[in-house]
Amino acid sequence: MEKVLEIRNLRVYFYLTEGTVKAVDGVSLDIRRGEILGLVGESGCGKSVTAQSILRILPESARIVSGEIVFSRNGKAIDLAKLDPEGEEIRDIRGKNISMIFQEPMASFSPVYTVGAQMMEAILLHENVSKEEARRRVVEMLKKVKIPNAEKVVDMYPFELSGGMLQRCMIAMAMSLNPTLLLADEPTTALDVTIQAQILYLMKELQKEYKSSILLITHDMGVVAQMADRVAVMYLGNIVETAEVFELFKNPLHPYTQALLRSIPKIGVRKTRLETIRGMVPDPYNLPTGCKFHNRCERFMKGLCDVKEPPEVEVMPGHKVKCFLYGGEKE
Numbered sequence: 001m002e003k004v005l006e007i008r009n010l011r012v013y014f015y016l017t018e019g020t021v022k023a024v025d026g027v028s029l030d031i032r033r034g035e036i037l038g039l040v041g042e043s044g045c046g047k048s049v050t051a052q053s054i055l056r057i058l059p060e061s062a063r064i065v066s067g068e069i070v071f072s073r074n075g076k077a078i079d080l081a082k083l084d085p086e087g088e089e090i091r092d093i094r095g096k097n098i099s100m101i102f103q104e105p106m107a108s109f110s111p112v113y114t115v116g117a118q119m120m121e122a123i124l125l126h127e128n129v130s131k132e133e134a135r136r137r138v139v140e141m142l143k144k145v146k147i148p149n150a151e152k153v154v155d156m157y158p159f160e161l162s163g164g165m166l167q168r169c170m171i172a173m174a175m176s177l178n179p180t181l182l183l184a185d186e187p188t189t190a191l192d193v194t195i196q197a198q199i200l201y202l203m204k205e206l207q208k209e210y211k212s213s214i215l216l217i218t219h220d221m222g223v224v225a226q227m228a229d230r231v232a233v234m235y236l237g238n239i240v241e242t243a244e245v246f247e248l249f250k251n252p253l254h255p256y257t258q259a260l261l262r263s264i265p266k267i268g269v270r271k272t273r274l275e276t277i278r279g280m281v282p283d284p285y286n287l288p289t290g291c292k293f294h295n296r297c298e299r300f301m302k303g304l305c306d307v308k309e310p311p312e313v314e315v316m317p318g319h320k321v322k323c324f325l326y327g328g329e330k331e
């Protein structure tokens with residue numbers, strides 16, 4: 001299947017007075033046309049930094065140290081990692097070809113302008129249309145995301161809307177230019193469970209209609225099961241396992257993925273506590289040598305896992321894992 005984005009060996013480090021944080025440390029992943037790729041892992045493993053690297057909206061203290069982020073734009077391959085983050089090319093890509101929705105909708109909207117004015121601005125920036133036409137499209141988009149009274153909401157300020165409604169507006173804004181790729185960073189984490197389900201359903205409907213690809217960032221395996229076609233599991237700046245969603249749930253290979261899946265609460269099974277993954281997440285300034293998961297791993301092999309970094313092994317077509325349990329010792 002055609003790839004819309006290919007990340008190769010991406011390293012993004014934060015240079016802080018306390019030391020260097022290797023937030024993304026050798027990530028490779030592909031996003032195919034029309035798929036939802038779930039990027040899953042515990043808090044702090046580098047999911048958001050990966051997404052921010054794609055759009056080149058990293059904080060000042062972060063640097064792309066090496067690697068490629070190849071985006072296919074109208075049949076032309078562009079390495080986003082090489083672009084000037086303030087330059088015209090990436091500014092044109094943002095919003096038009098790749099857009100992002102965040103956990104906190106308030107972060108995407110300015111409090112001092114109406115929702116409609118902000119959505120219109122995005123359209124007017126990228127397309128040569130009249131103000132009337134832009135407004136008409138905004139109202140149409142608001143209806144698409146099932147906002148009641150769209151003609152009224154278009155003139156409302158963000159604070160006049162509930163979190164769920166504002167999240168719908170953010171999705172409408174992100175989809176209004178029909179982007180090839182949507183980066184959704186924990187899009188429903190801040191919402192209550194019922195609203196969360198509605199928003200996920202809406203995203204899936206729009207994704208099918210617009211045939212866009214989504215990188216869905218989440219720490220929630222339940223959301224992944226419901227939404228994703230494929231899954232990439234991330235641990236401390238590395239992708240440790242990639243597979244199609246059914247395959248990953250049926251046959252998780254990496255001990256970290258297995259532990260993540262065990263930590264999902266199951267209906268009908270009473271547990272006094274949710275199972276947590278044993279051991280401490282290592283200090284980000286002082287990452288372990290070898291496999292970064294070895295100090296928490298139940299199947300740790302001394303002299304191997306703590307010494308060498310496991311290479312990626314394709315165990316079966318489309319199912320890749322970075323773990324010595326599945327070979328790779330001799331490389």
Ligand SMILES: Nc1ncnc2c1ncn2[C@@H]1O[C@H](COP(=O)(O)OP(=O)(O)OP(=O)(O)O)[C@@H](O)[C@H]1O
Pocket residue numbers: 014016021022023041042043044045046047048049050059061219284
């Ligand atoms: N602005 C920043 N300054 C310094 N370090 C940062 C900054 N943003 C992220 N980091 C560090 O980079 C690493 C990866 O963070 P990132 O936000 O990508 O994780 P995440 O997997 O998205 O987690 P979360 O779900 O909590 O956002 C962490 O160690 C984090 O502390």
